[in-house]
Amino acid sequence: MKRYLYLWHRWLGIVACLFMALWFVSGAVMLYVGYPKLTPAEHLAHLPPLVLDEEGASLGQVLVAAATGQPPTGIRLLTVAGAPRYVLQYPGGRKVAVDARSALPAPPTDLQQALAAARQFAPGVAASDRGVVEQDTWSLSRALDGDRPLHRVAVADAQGRLLYVSGSTGEVVRDATANERAWNWIGAWLHWLYALRGIGIDGAWGPIVIYLSLGATLMAVLGLAVGVLRWRFGRPYRNGSHSPYQGFARWHHVGGLLFGVLVITWVFSGLMSMNPWKVFSSARPLSLAAYQGAALDAAAFPLSARQALQRFADDGLRVRELEWRMIAGRGYVIGFDGAGHTRILDMTTDRVLHQFAPQTLQQAAQAMAPEWAVQAEQLQAYDFYYYAREPQSMLGHLEQRLPVLRLRFDDPARTWLHLDLYTGAVVGQLDQPRRASRWLFALLHSWDWLPLLGNRPLWDVWMLLFSAGGLLISVSGVVLGWRRLGRSLRPGRRQGDRG
Structure with a gap:
């Protein structure tokens, strides 16, 4: 039985340790640079004061102009590309824009409207077209589905922003600064395995991440069990150590004992972030x-x-x-x-x-x-x-x-x-499932715990130390796995060496 425990840990680790090393590196980056998004505060800060020079369209006219056969779930009025515009949202995320002066539905956003929206967002700097996309590396969020296609406009401000303009409403709905774009290649893009998105297997992305995380969790649990079994708490081994290993293997063993429980909780909570098999979905949310x-x-x-x-x-x-x-x-x-x-x-x-x-x-x-x-x-x-x-x-x-x-x-x-x-x-x-998610994801994965969050940099020290420990285990596991693969694939390997 013990032999199979070792074998499962070894071969799961050969697959999972490389991903775990990438996850720990990218997770440390994400502590300080997140995936690009336009927060409500940024949205409002870049809007000009709303001015209505004339009475314009009534709300009744706007609702008639935007009629889709069902009532809207939200109505906003703001300045879009220099003109007041109503934006109505409908079930399913669909958005309709209506001109506040003429009560006419706004046509799909064209290049000139997109450039005007970008100049409103970042006045006084040059704006240049970067094409129209359904989605790209920085616009994979499902929250943008009602705005696709998206016009990309680069603005020459101090942050080097790439703006995304809604094809349906003309609003700027996302900004990605040069700093965010640079760091995210080793941050969220790497962490969430976004390399698998946009290559024709988007439907498989979720299951791949879920089952890879599940395998990594099992590997970490088995590794901690192996580590405890191989550690001599009493009489040391012949080499004078409580661990039988040397070199990278010893680092892997000792690091696993020190940080193994934290690694298990971190990988498991990463799995929980995907809401696997809808375990945190509400059966009957309130209306x-x-x-x-x-x-x-x-x-x-x-x-x-x-x-x-x-x-x-x-x-x-x-x-x-x-x-x-x-x-x-x-x-x-x-x-x-x-x-x-x-x-x-x-x-x-x-x-x-x-x-x-x-x-x-x-x-x-x-x-x-x-x-x-x-x-x-x-x-x-x-x-x-x-x-x-x-x-x-x-x-x-x-x-x-x-x-x-x-x-x-x-x-x-x-x-x-x-x-x-x-x-x-x-x-x-x-409800109860969502409160469980608070414990099993937010607490265990990013340590959203007020005694830490309210005492920076204590939270930073904890998260970076934890990440360093996880990286130690993962990198040493990658080295050991590479060596094991090399021996397994070596020509002329003796039958007795297999396993």
């Missing part, structure tokens, strides 16, 4: 439509966009984007400025609010699960399940503002909701 209480309809918004802008200006907010929301069947317009500050215009009372009353959002959320009791609490500080990360991290695009309203439902899935008091948005829905 956001019930939270809205009614479809987005012009009748719920008696004030025009121009009037809303004036209300916000009177309250001291210089708006860059407007968003229409339905909450419990009532209409609200949210105004955003360039720094992400917000105001709420209640269309029923014509009052400008700085925050929603918690009771308003709780009553709206109760409609999502009316048969179940709910407990409410207002968080004034981050905790294990609600916290912020740096923009470059995988979850860095999520806005986690404080205070936030947490609702705990007594439904079978024990669902928690986090509701943003500044916008009324449902920023998180955590």
